[in-house]
Amino acid sequence: MIGFxxxxxxxxxxxxxxxxxLFQAAVFLLYITMGKVEGAMAPIFMAGIEDRLYSxxxxxxxxxxxIVVGISTTALGLGIVIRIKEEYGTIExxxxxxxxxx
Amino acid sequence: xxxxxxxFILTLLxxxxxxxxxxxxxxxAVMLSGIFSLLIAAIFFLLxxxxxxxxxxAVGAGISTVLFLGALALTAxxxxxxxxxxxxxxxxxxxxxxxxxxxxxxxPRLGDPNAPVQTHVSPWYLxxxxxxxxxxxxxxxxxxxxRGYDTLGEVFVVLTAGIGVLFLLGKxxxxxxxxxxxxxxxxxxxxxxxxxxxxxxLIPFILLFGLYVQFHxxxxxxxxxxxxxIIAAAIILYALLEGEARALLVLPxxxxxxxxxxGALLYGGVGVVCLLLGGNFLDYSVLMSxxxxxxxxxxxxxxxxxxxxxxxxxxxxxHAFAARGEY
Numbered sequence: 001m002i003g004f005x006x007x008x009x010x011x012x013x014x015x016x017x018x019x020x021x022l023f024q025a026a027v028f029l030l031y032i033t034m035g036k037v038e039g040a041m042a043p044i045f046m047a048g049i050e051d052r053l054y055s056x057x058x059x060x061x062x063x064x065x066x067i068v069v070g071i072s073t074t075a076l077g078l079g080i081v082i083r084i085k086e087e088y089g090t091i092e093x094x095x096x097x098x099x100x101x102x
Numbered sequence: 103x104x105x106x107x108x109x110f111i112l113t114l115l116x117x118x119x120x121x122x123x124x125x126x127x128x129x130x131a132v133m134l135s136g137i138f139s140l141l142i143a144a145i146f147f148l149l150x151x152x153x154x155x156x157x158x159x160a161v162g163a164g165i166s167t168v169l170f171l172g173a174l175a176l177t178a179x180x181x182x183x184x185x186x187x188x189x190x191x192x193x194x195x196x197x198x199x200x201x202x203x204x205x206x207x208x209x210p211r212l213g214d215p216n217a218p219v220q221t222h223v224s225p226w227y228l229x230x231x232x233x234x235x236x237x238x239x240x241x242x243x244x245x246x247x248x249r250g251y252d253t254l255g256e257v258f259v260v261l262t263a264g265i266g267v268l269f270l271l272g273k274x275x276x277x278x279x280x281x282x283x284x285x286x287x288x289x290x291x292x293x294x295x296x297x298x299x300x301x302x303x304l305i306p307f308i309l310l311f312g313l314y315v316q317f318h319x320x321x322x323x324x325x326x327x328x329x330x331x332i333i334a335a336a337i338i339l340y341a342l343l344e345g346e347a348r349a350l351l352v353l354p355x356x357x358x359x360x361x362x363x364x365g366a367l368l369y370g371g372v373g374v375v376c377l378l379l380g381g382n383f384l385d386y387s388v389l390m391s392x393x394x395x396x397x398x399x400x401x402x403x404x405x406x407x408x409x410x411x412x413x414x415x416x417x418x419x420x421h422a423f424a425a426r427g428e429y
Contacts, residue, residue: 014128014170014177018135021166022119025142028154036149055150056224057240061249063154064241065256068327068412071161072263075419078173079267082426085177 012092013081017074024070028063035059108148115141128174136167152323153241156315160331165416168338172423235397237320245325246401250384253404254369257411261366264415268359271422301343308336316409320398326405330412337413338420346424358418365411369404376400 035056088096115138122134139162146155227244235243245253316329341349373384380388386400387393 012128014173015123015131018122018131018170021135021162022122022138025139025158025162028158029142029145032146032149032151032154035151054228054240057227057244058224060151060154060241061244063151064157064245064325064327065252067154067157067161068256069259071166072260072415074166075169075416076263076266076270078169079270079419079422082173082176082423083270 013084014078017077017081020077021070021074024066028066031059031063031066108145111141111145111148115145129171132167132170132174135170136163139163139166153239153325153328156323156328157331160328160335164335165331165338168335169419169423172420176423176426234394235401236394237398237401239320239322239324241323242319242325242401242405246404247386247397250373250386250400250404253408254373254384257366257369257408260411260415261362264362264411264418267419267422271426298343301339305336305340308339309333312336316405317402319405320401326408327412329405330409331416333409333413334416334420337417341420341424346421350421353417355418355421358414358421361410361414362418365407365409365414368407368410372400372403372407 035058084096088099090096090099118134118138118141122131122138125131125134139158143155143159143163146152146158227248228240231237231240231243235247237243312329312332312335315324315332316326319325319329337349337353340352372386372389376385376388377383384400386397389396389399
């Protein structure tokens, strides 16, 4: 939620991206907590240990993919921010708006 | 005891998040977001998600911080005061938070073994993996084999992001690129003795660890994405210490571009080979005479493809950012 506020309310573009990654991390946390089983262990079989409870591997797979996709979008977003800075001279949203709509 | 520790870390997370949003100095915000990622990785570990914790730590706390700092060096370091306060934003956020909290009231108790998540498909994966694939790390098995097609899409996403950044930042900056006579003596941190020494000691071990994570990903937390991030981090460390020019000698740009495409090609190629051998796309069982061995070979190859692409993309993005700089 705090990340959501940063994305919506802060005019600086880099701060928005940081807030976005906060937001994403919080959503990942939500998913992983759903997969946990009390008293269980991570879903990796160890030699010689039979009949243990395991936490579900499926949310973890989903979140692994999501983390990598998140870093990809962040990298691309930062590339766009750098180009915006070169073209407009500023990365504050209101100033960019003024340059575009004088 | 564990839950007390979790509550402590969650409180730290909350404080860090508030500090990130409040701080005007973007450098501080980025460093704090690195700390935030590390804390989240710790909580993932406490929640039995070892693979996810490793990925979050390597990618979030490591690579993401470096990329943000690179972007900050090219843009601004401080954030400006917003011209108008926006109470609407706060209202929207609070309303969304209330709706979400209301939504979570219906979820099962944390850790309940009879929750719907645990009872439908998960037990099937946990029981059948030793039979079909026979590797200890079930997460890698699901990621690479049962859901291998999704992971192929993920590799393509990483590839696209790399290509996108290269399109955006490939040409030299309009301010004029650095002259070729920028002295190599001043590059990097060559004048600082301690970082150079420690870095030279650490980089081989970081690379070794990255390779270990890559190939041991079927037995312990690990796999292609984490390994790619760790190896890229080692090369980035070398570039920071010895200057970008020498890092480009180690892995020149044409090699990085080749890696970006080659890794995805390897992954898709394994799938096509499976087709040619008579199975379905990405059905590794047909790769060898014993279907279980075929699955393991297939996993090894596609994880290698993933690692190569991720390393290539992260390093290309880093070099694209670094080449834009004025120094």
